[in-house]
Structures are given as structure tokens and as C-alpha cells.
Amino acid sequence: MHRLIARFDRLRTEAADAGMSTAEYAVGTLAAVAFAGLLLKVVTSEQVQTALTAIIDRALR
Template sequence: MYKAVRARVGVLVGGTRAARRDGGMVTSEYAMGIVAAVAFAVVLYKVVTSGQISAELQDVVKRALDAGV
């Protein structure tokens, strides 16, 4: 009886072995995540500061400020 209950609880909880296998990210995974985030930020910065996009964003802000008057 005890073994059956323990097996069912182990399946529901995921077992201690599964928790040990996937304990979290390692340093290399953190590094790759940071590199990807920085690359995305650089691309986003380049898009937002480009001439046409910058003019469009300024126009949107100007229209939003003028709408309240």
C-alpha cells in the first residue's frame, strides 16, 4: 500500500529525480539569454532611432498632446 501511494504522489509531484535534472539554468544559458536580450535591444534601438520611424513617433506624440487642447 505504501509503495502504491508513494508512486502516485511521485507522479503527481514530478518526483525528486525530475527536479534534480532540471534545477535551473546554468551560467552559459544565462550568458546566451543576456546576449540575445542585448541583441534585441540594439535592433529595437536602431529601428526606433531611424529617420522615418523617429519622425512617425514624434508625429504620434505631437498629435496626442494636441488632442487634449
């Protein structure tokens, strides 16, 4: 009987950990998408595009 209880406790713990992994992946994915959106906003700004164009123009001279 003690072995059965120990196995049940272990299975319950493993199931809880599996759910946490999925939640952690979801939060990590959300953070990565938010960072990509912020980076896209910065790179497509007029100031950054002007600076990149100036760098490319100087490199091609």
C-alpha cells in the same frame, strides 16, 4: 564502495549541470543585448522618429 561510486557519479552530474546553467545564462544575456541593440536601431531610425513626432503633435493639439 557502491555508495561511494554512486555519490561520485551524482556529484559529477551536478557539476556538469552547473556549467550548463552558466552557459545558458550567457547565451540568454547575449540574446537580450542583441535584441536591445536591434530595438534601439529601429526606434532611433528617422522613419520611426517621424511617426512618433506626428503622434505626439496630434496628441498635443
